[in-house]
Amino acid sequence: MSDQAHVHGERDLAPGEEEQHSVGERILGYVVGLALALLLTATSFFIAGTDLVWQPSIPVALIVLAIAQMGVHLVFFLHITTGPDNTNNVLALAFGLLVVFLVVGGTVWIMSNLNANMPPMDQIMMRQ
């Protein structure tokens, strides 16, 4: 068990950095990512303008497709994986996502609640 091999086994990866691959494999990864992303994008635009699906399902479908495409970008372009050498990057991402969901979800929840409890504008004007 040489020190060299030991260091190699425990090496971390920087975000955006891949494990040791040949150039051909790396290019193939980007091509697969591009194809998947284009497919998801095309589906999004198709769903938004079509009458073929049940209309109330469209917003949910668009959000699911957007999240899927962000996942494709993260894996194939930013090379964020679940491997042990990527733990730090994934933890930072998880914390970022937590804050994003708190901000967006909390804002939408509270503001729609306030909106529902607010009298219409003309009533406020009449009281003054």
Add this chain to the structure above:
Amino acid sequence: MSMTATAGRAHADPHHIGVVVEHPGPASKRIVTAYGFWVFLLSDIVMFSCFFAAYAVLHGQTAGGPRGAEIFEQRNVAIETVCLLLSSFTCGMASIAADVRNRFWFYLGMTVTCVLGLIFLAIEFREFADLIARGYGPTRSAFLSSFFSLVGCHGLHVSAGVLWLLTMMAQVFAKGFRADVLRRMMCFALFWHALDIIWVGVFSVVYLLGSAA
């Protein structure tokens, strides 16, 4: 990963549970730099989430002005989306070329990325100028204020990215593929890919959901 005896042990216990780790020392500068930039990008995404939240709250407050469905042109948005997506791909090609120190493919990839980014910016600028000319500027309604600030903020990021891209090309031209230049190139690639992720949110939430609702 080479299958040495140690690597085999790392596979059996990937998270080093129960293994006394002999610390290999501080991480290399490349990892530290890219990780710091990753944290910055995540904070940038948190900032964008505030703009998204503002848009989500205000998108119905049109104050008698136009609704989203009346002013968005899906064809333009589709072209913008394809431009950014392809530029993300060519940016990846350029960073591979930088890693193998191939100047020709690096310059080619970066040039194509730059051109696609400029096409994106031109389309967006024309859309904004057209809206303002029709009297639908950011002062018209709360909906338009939030629309212009969210999409405009993304556009500013893309503009900054194009400037950074040209700087990287000049640095490689003047200094070659030095370690510090390669670190900056890595951060640039992260930045450009992150912008594309944010654009996925923008076209889905603002343009497609805004037209559907």
